[in-house]
Amino acid sequence: MGRYGVLAGWRRRLPVLLVAGLAMGSSLAVVSSARAAVTTPGGFTSLPSLQLSDTRFHSVPSTRLIDTRTVPNGALKTDATLKLRVTGLADVPTSGVHAVFLHITVANVATQGYLVAYPDGSKRPGTSSLNYQRGRIVSNSVIVEVPANGTVDVYANAGPVDVIVDISGWYAPGSAAGGFVPVTQNRLLDTRPGRSPNAGSRLSGQPIDVTIAGSGGVPTTATAAVLNVTVVNATNTQPVILWAAGDARPSTSSLNSAPGRPVAELVVVAIGPSGAISAALAGGGNADLIIDIIGYIAGGTAEPGGLQLVTQTRLLDTRLSGGPMRLGVVRAIQVGGVASVPSLADAALVTITLVQLPKPAGYVTA
Numbered sequence: 001m002g003r004y005g006v007l008a009g010w011r012r013r014l015p016v017l018l019v020a021g022l023a024m025g026s027s028l029a030v031v032s033s034a035r036a037a038v039t040t041p042g043g044f045t046s047l048p049s050l051q052l053s054d055t056r057f058h059s060v061p062s063t064r065l066i067d068t069r070t071v072p073n074g075a076l077k078t079d080a081t082l083k084l085r086v087t088g089l090a091d092v093p094t095s096g097v098h099a100v101f102l103h104i105t106v107a108n109v110a111t112q113g114y115l116v117a118y119p120d121g122s123k124r125p126g127t128s129s130l131n132y133q134r135g136r137i138v139s140n141s142v143i144v145e146v147p148a149n150g151t152v153d154v155y156a157n158a159g160p161v162d163v164i165v166d167i168s169g170w171y172a173p174g175s176a177a178g179g180f181v182p183v184t185q186n187r188l189l190d191t192r193p194g195r196s197p198n199a200g201s202r203l204s205g206q207p208i209d210v211t212i213a214g215s216g217g218v219p220t221t222a223t224a225a226v227l228n229v230t231v232v233n234a235t236n237t238q239p240v241i242l243w244a245a246g247d248a249r250p251s252t253s254s255l256n257s258a259p260g261r262p263v264a265e266l267v268v269v270a271i272g273p274s275g276a277i278s279a280a281l282a283g284g285g286n287a288d289l290i291i292d293i294i295g296y297i298a299g300g301t302a303e304p305g306g307l308q309l310v311t312q313t314r315l316l317d318t319r320l321s322g323g324p325m326r327l328g329v330v331r332a333i334q335v336g337g338v339a340s341v342p343s344l345a346d347a348a349l350v351t352i353t354l355v356q357l358p359k360p361a362g363y364v365t366a
Contacts, residue, residue: 057101057169057170057171057172057179057180058091058169058170058171058172059168059169060090060091060092060167060168060169060170061090061091061168062103062166062167062168062365063089063090063091063166063167063168064164064165064166065084065085065086065089065090065102065165065166065167066082066084066163066164066165067162067164067165068082068162068163068164069107069108069162069164074162075108075159075160075161075162075163076154076156076159076160076161076162076163077156077159077160078113078156078157078158078159078160079155079156079157080155080156080159081153081154081155081156082153082154082155082156082163083120083151083152083153084151084152084153084154084165085150085151086100086102086144086146086150086151086152086167086170087146087150088150089167090167092167092170093170094150096172096173097146097150097170097171097172098145098146098170098171098172098173098174098180098182099143099144099145099146099170099171099180099182099295100143100144100146100152100167100169100170100171101141101142101143101167101168101169101170101171102117102141102142102143102144102152102165102166102167102168103139103140103141103142103165103166103167103168104117104129104130104139104140104141104142104154104163104164104165105137105138105139105163105164105165105166106130106132106137106138106139106161106162106163106164107137107161107162107164108160108161108162109132109133109134109135109136109137109138109161109162110134110159110160110161111134111158111159112132112133112134112158113131113132113156113157113158113159113161114128114129114130114131114132114156114157114158115128115129115130115132115154115155115156115157115161115163116128116129116153116154116155116157117129117142117144117152117153117154117155118144118145118152118153118155118185119144119145119146119147119152119153120147120149120151120152120153121147121149121151122147124153124155125184125185125186125292126187127185127186127187127228127292128228128230128264128290128292129142129228129264130142130264131230131232131262131263131264132161133261133262136261138264140228140264140265140266141265141266142228142266142294143171143180143182143226143266143294143295144182145182145295146170176298176300177298177299177300178223178297178298178300179297179298180226180295180296180297180298181222181295181296181297181298182294182295183216183217183218183293183294183295183296184216184217185228185292185293185294186216186217186292186293187290187291187292188210188211188212188216188227188291188292188293189208189210189289189290189291190288190289190290190291191203191208191288191289191290192232192233192288192290199289202233202286202287202288202289203231203240203279203280203281203286203287203288203289204280204281204285204286205280205281205282205283205284206280207245207249207278207279207280208278208279208280208289209245209274209276209277209278210276210277210278210279210291211274211275211276212225212271212275212276212277212293212296213271213275213276213296214275216293218293218296219296219299220275221298221299221300222271222296222297222298222299223270223271223296223297223298223299223300224268224269224270224271224296224297225268225269225271225277225293225295225296225297226266226267226268226293226294226295226296226297227242227266227267227268227269227291227292227293227294228264228265228266228267228291228292228294229242229254229255229264229265229266229267229279229289229290229291229292230262230263230264230265230289230290230291230292231255231257231258231262231263231264231287231288231289231290232262232263232287232288232290233287233288234257234258234259234263234285234286234287234288235259235285235286235287236257236259236284236285237256237257237258237259238256238257238281238282238283238284238285238287239253239255239256239257239281239282239283240253240254240255240256240257240279240280240281240282240287240289241253241254241279241280241281241282242254242267242269242277242278242279243269243270243277243278244269244270244271244272244277244278245271245272245274245276245277245278246272246273246274246276247270247272247278249278249280251314252313252314253282253353254267254269255267256353257281257285257287266294268297271296279291313338313339313340315333315334315335315338315339315350316331316333325364335348335350336348352364
């Protein structure tokens with residue numbers, strides 16, 4: 001089976017609360033342990049900060065940092081960069097912040113393009129954080145290293161496009177066991193013709209192995225890789241599975257391909273004993289796969305606040321039980337004490353996938 005993660009800690013059993021406003025696609029989310037809900041600026045209901053001491057990851061109330069739809073002429077134009085202060089806001093301290101966990105959404109998209117999120121003052125990487133197409137609302141989670149001035153840049157290669165950025169956590173400095181360590185964003189795989197590095201074949205049901213540990217700033221002791229994975233040129237809709245090379249292929253997916261449009265997702269994948277991960281489609285057809293590395297999880301037994309890998313397990317499938325989510329309905333899903341997740345875990349890293357969608361656009365909050 002594949003391996004996912006929970007944040008080590010000392011709190012009570014961890015449920016996930018799903019609030020349906022129904023949107024599309026799949027997304028990676030960090031979900032904190034149950035506490036009193038609060039309403040943040042922008043009208044979103046979320047959970048208070050974990051307030052742990054000596055931890056690597058700190059959850060904060062999901063807070064909207066920017067919505068260019070509310071700013072006159074705020075949409076990003078072609079080859080434009082948005083500079084966004086991320087420290088000193090939403091329970092994020094003004095110093096001692098190594099990286100932030102952001103959720104970026106694009107709307108009112110006029111043309112095909114991509115966004116790149118990266119530390120202000122550094123060279124813009126030749127990778128993408130989110131790919132978009134005309135007329136589609138698209139979102140993705142990103143982890144971005146934070147420079148001394150507390151600002152991250154969001155670049156659009158084509159516009160105009162409105163950008164919405166929410167923050168849900170931050171990482172403290174250091175590389176303690178289970179902690180996130182950012183690296184210079186680097187492309188590990190691109191199966192499109194003429195691109196590099198290339199595996200020599202498109203993604204299909206046959207696994208492609210990609211070496212992670214021991215190169216690109218990732219030590220051989222790393223337990224997991226934090227990646228931005230993009231699927232393009234898909235022949236059909238298929239689950240895309242990533243797992244530790246050498247492990248049995250899991251039955252759960254990391255993201256889902258879609259013909260006619262790119263799909264990007266932040267993915268945390270356990271690294272196999274050989275230092276590699278495996279990727280494959282769950283069924284027939286093929287697609288091109290692009291993998292960019294963002295960082296890694298330091299090896300060893302996770303300290304409080306660190307990421308501890310567990311067996312990747314499906315917690316809920318409403319197609320099999322319970323029926324579909326309804327507008328405004330909250331559904332609790334037990335996570336703590338289930339599927340190798342410690343009962344005292346503080347937060348869980350989960351992938352939420354939506355299928356059989358209604359025509360109105362919407363969203364899901366966890």
